[in-house]
Amino acid sequence: RAVFPHGRILSVILTCVGGDWAAFAALLAAYAAISLLVPPPRCYGYVEGGRVTPLNPRSFAAEVRKATTDSQPGRKTASCLTDDVVLFHVPWSDDCRYFYPILADLSKEHLKEERRFWSVDLNVYPEVGAELRIDTSTSSKQLPTVVLFHGGKEVRRLPPFDEKGKVIKT
Structure with a gap:
């Protein structure tokens, strides 16, 4: 509290x-x-029919960054057939705390589609943020960061980078 x-x-x-x-x-x-x-509302994990699953570095690599095919030739894996929406957040950022319920609502709306929703706490797993070039300093304009992956590859990111590699605040 x-x-x-x-x-x-x-x-x-x-x-x-x-x-x-x-x-x-x-x-x-x-x-x-x-x-x-009457405790304050908490919005982590399962929310009214939606699901945002927390990831650690190992599960991030296995679930999101997984290769597009498995050991059986020609057979597609779940990560190849689905879009993975990943929220990268830190608990001390108000923007991250306010955005989490929005992502939970989106997960509820897209529950039947081929889309999975994940979250990674960059305070606990800073190496994942460093790998994806997400600045977690207190003055960062990149928090929260939402990345769309398809087939294990990054497709889109919010906030995006400009041509010079600087963050465009949305």
Whole structure:
């Protein structure tokens, strides 16, 4: 839970009661009860029929970057027949946290199509971000990054790069 929003709410409560400590204590108790009984919404993994599966470097290589054919000649693998949409994110970025529910909704809308939705936490697996040239610094304009893969190859990326290799902020 974020402490900062709770501090704002408590300062508003204290301001509204005008320094009456009994009223402040009553409102503080009510606020504490509500925040304990009604947790903030979390949007990771399974969301109302949609699915965004987290990946680690090994599963990223196996599921998304896998070769287009397997050991049986002429037979296509799942990664060749599907589009893989991968969200590269960090937990400390508000933009990443706000984008995750959007991706979950997209996964729900495209559930029956040949499209799989994945996420990679670059705070935990920075080597995956380095491989794909995703800057994870606090001043980065690349977070979150969404990459579309088809047959194990990158097809499209948001935010995209310009001709000089600089990020175009979308």
